[in-house]
Structure formats: structure tokens, C-alpha cells
Amino acid sequence: MTTLTFQLPQAGLRRYGSLLSPLAWIALAFLAAVVLLALLAPVLAPFDPDYVDLNNVLAGPGAQHLLGTDALGRDLLSRLMHGGRTSLLAPAAVVLGSTALGLLLGLAAGWSGGWAGRILGRIFDLLFSFPALLVAMLAVALFGKGLVAPILAMTVAYVPYVARLTQSLAAAERARPYVQAYRVLGFRTPWVVLCRVVPNLLPVVGAQSTLNFGYVLADLAALSFIGLGVQPPTSDWGAMIEESRGALLGGHALPAFWPALAVVLVVVAVNVLGEELSERIGGGLR
């Protein structure tokens, strides 16, 4: 007689503890804190981010201004918190939009296969030849400065990253036994795809989209830095760095340092999280 042994999944919170490495937990906690600070900026920020105080310009960190003030005497901490709203919300919109669109198109291409899939694949390839930042700049040239046109343009530019991945995953998934089983049992294809296949693809696609978030955030910040994105006086990390260049050349590095640090730390945290996710998924959860 053989004895069957089962390994039961760990119960409760401990299961989540083993899901991510300590480093990834730190990254996640950091991102959560940053999002919270940005969301609650109107309540938590110690000053009005646009309040100009010319008697107190380029002040160092102190009790009143925790991170100091910029060349116009505006409180850097408040600007940083308010700036986080545009700096984080815009890439989030791009990532959500491109993930939804990419999933849809990728599924259509991967599931249908054949010539329709090949043509869609060619279109994805074509979109790859337009770098996202360039598309965003073209959008600004067409529709004017601001974030709306770049957000839409970058959504389109990031679709192929999700769609290509989804296409190959969907093609592989289609051949798996559970899909055949549903088919034999007479379930409708749209139901099988949306309710049974998509949940299987989401972790992998989610890992890719997480990594995309970092790139989009950097690109949109760069766009504001070159003066084509968020317009002054609205605070945004990229725009804050641009505004601080004069002070930087005069030897005052802090006004540029804080937003630069924010961008880098958020991108690092997002990358750590995204790479962890994709490693976990590749490493055995599936």
C-alpha cells in the first residue's frame, strides 16, 4: 500500500509572509507610505504648496520647514507630497489603461491564432518601433502641453508590452487540458477566456505592468522636466527638479535633491516588487 501525503498550504497571514521576500515587503511598505502621503497631502501637508514666502528662500531643513524651502520660499515637503499626486496618478492611469487594452488585444491575437493573430502581432511590432517618450512628445506637439495627451499617448505606446506577453501566454494556455475540458463540457469560449484563463494570466501580466509603472513614471517625470508635461505652478516631481536647476547651479542642491530622491526610490521599489513577482511566478506558483 502506498500512503499519500498532502502538503497543506500554510494558514492565515504566514502564507503572505512567505509570498514575498523581506526586501519586497520593505518596497511594498515604502510604496504604500508614499501613496498614502500623496493621497492625504491636502490634510497632512504642513503648508500650502504654492504659498510663496520671499523672506524665507532656500532655507535648510529645520523645525518649521522639515525639508527646507525652494527658491521662492515654498515649503519643499508640502510640494513633494502634492507633487506625488500627479507623479503617481498619471503613470497609474497609463498602466491601468495599457494593461486592460493589452490584455484584450493580446487575448484576441493569442486565442484566434492564424492570420488574425499574425496581423495583430505585426501591429504590436510596429508599435514597438515608437519609443514611448517620443510618442508622448508627438502628442504634446499635436494637442498642447499638459498631461492628458501624454497619458493617452503612452497608454497606446505601452500596449504592445502587455499584448505581446498576453499573446504568447494565451496561445500556450489554449492548449492546456483544462481549457479543452471546459470546451468538451460545452462552456462558451468568452466565459472560459474571461473567467478561467484571464485569472491565470494576471499574475504574469501584473508583474510586467508593475515594471512598466516604473518606466512610465520616469518618462512622465522627464516630460515635465523638459517643460512639456505638468505646467507651473502645479507641483510635480519632474517639474520640481526643473524649477530647482537655478538653485542647484548656485550651490543649493536640496530643492532638486528631494524630488530626485523620490523618483529614484519609487522606481527602485517598483522594480524590486516587479522582479520579485515575476521570479515568484516563474519559480513555481504556476
Add this chain to the structure above:
Amino acid sequence: MAVPAVAFVARKLLVLAVTLFAASLAVFFSRFLVPGDPARFLLRGRSPNPESLAEITRQFGLDKPAWEQYWTWVGGILQGDWGRSLSYRQDVSEVLLGRLPTTLQLVALAAVFIMVLGLLAGIAASLNRGFADRFILIALTAAGAVPPFVAAIALVAVFSVGLGWFPSFGSGDGGLDRIWHLTLPALALGLSYIAVLARVTRSSMREQMLREHVEVATSRGLGRGSVVARHVLRNALGPILTVSGVLVAGLLVSSAVIERAFGLSGIGQLLIQSIDRLDFAVVQAIVMVVVTAFVVVNTCVDLIQPLLDPRITAGTENR
């Protein structure tokens, strides 16, 4: 042997031509997404008096059907007539050619930094185990997360404001002075790409080191240097080359941001200025140039691949 090779090259060139055609369609017809009168769109920010409206209509052929406008534009580009810049009152090709050298020098210097530093860091990480490897990896992850414009600000803060070693503005007078002026911009431009290339090099080298032929070479008593150079690195070059192509193409786009940050008058800076000055003919031309360069570089990488690894030829591309 020769026939599949020719077919391979022909296929790649055909894909290149189709891609460029489709890209030109996208770039040209993007203007048609803007609602309203195209003449007024092209003249935004300027006083649209009847004469200038008539002039712009004639220049862009706005009274003709869309397809005819497109063919005139593409035909012009192929013959070197890129249209006329509204803000410079010069031919677009003239404006562009004047700015091109700075951008090419910047991108070339950045590419040198990327290849040398990226390969060295990647090889160093792959040859070391434990602490050194871990340290290089962490440094690379951090460097890879620094966007070019942040790197520019940081380098200026440290090396030109702090230490005063390098200038923070302008492109200098040619020769060594030019290189001195372009060092910080090129480093800022290349930093995140150095990290990417180093990571790809490391994993590609590691993958090769585990292969049997490397073990055989080592067990036959070949020196470590010769094993690494001839048996590991040579086989690891495929992915490294692919990534390099993508990176160099990406440099052209990021260089716009860097040129802006360092006040270099290249085509990237020209693109930003033209968007600012609502000079659409120039914008269209630069976008087309950058996309073309991007696609051509990637095709070249595809064409060089079989020289490194003869197993990749027609039909067996997808190993």
C-alpha cells in the same frame, strides 16, 4: 547555404521597408487627429492673417486630398526636401543637419561608455561569487533606476558645482574640449543603460559558464582568461548584442532630455524647442528621423546575429 542567407537578408529588409512605410503613415496622419482647420493648427501661436493662411495651405498642399498630401511629403523626404520651418524660416533639412553632429557625438560617446563600462561590470559580476557579485548587482539595480534627467542633475551637482571638474552647460569648441563638455551628458545618458547591459552580460555569461564545452575547456587545462574570452564571452555575445541595439536606439530619444538639461544644441533640443514654438514641420521630421534610426539599428542587429551564431539563419530564427 547562400540561398537561405539571401532569403534571410531579403526578409529582414522587407520587414524594415514595411515598418518604415507604416511608421511614416502614423507620423504623417497623426496631424489629422487634431480637430478643426489644419491651416489654423499649423499656424497656432501666430497671427492667422489671410496671406499666411493661403501660404500655409499652398506649402502643405492642404487643399489637396489627404493621400496626395502624404505622397508629396514622403516623396519630398526621400528627395531631401523636408519642408520649411516656420520659426527658423529655413528649410527643415538645413536646420536639422546643423544640429545633427552634436547629437551623434553625444550618442556615440554614451554608447562607448555603455559598451565599455556595461561589459566590464557585467563580466566582473559574473566572474565573482558571493559578496562582490551581490554588491555589483545592488549597485546596478540602483543605477538602473536612475532616469537620465535625474542622473544629469546629480552629476552636475557633484562634478560641476561641487568639484568643478566638468562644465555644466554647452558643447565646447570641438576636439578634446568637446569631449570634456560631453562627458557628463554622455554619462547621464548612459547610466541606466550601463546597468541594463551589465545585467544582461552577467546572466548571459553565467548561462554559458554552466555549459559543457566550458567545462571541457577548463578540464583540458586552458587558462581561465582564455576560457572566459574565447568560450564564454563569445557565446554570450548574442543577447548582449540584441540588448545593445535596443539601447543605442533608445539613446536617441533620451538624448532630447539630456540635451535640454545640459544646454546642448542637438536635434533633441531642437525637437523640444519646435514643440514649444509650435513648429510642426520640424517636429514631424525629427520624429520620423528618430523612428527610422531606431528601426534601422534594430534591423542591423538582426542582420549581424547570424555572423555571431551561424545557427540563426532563415527559418530557424525562433530557436
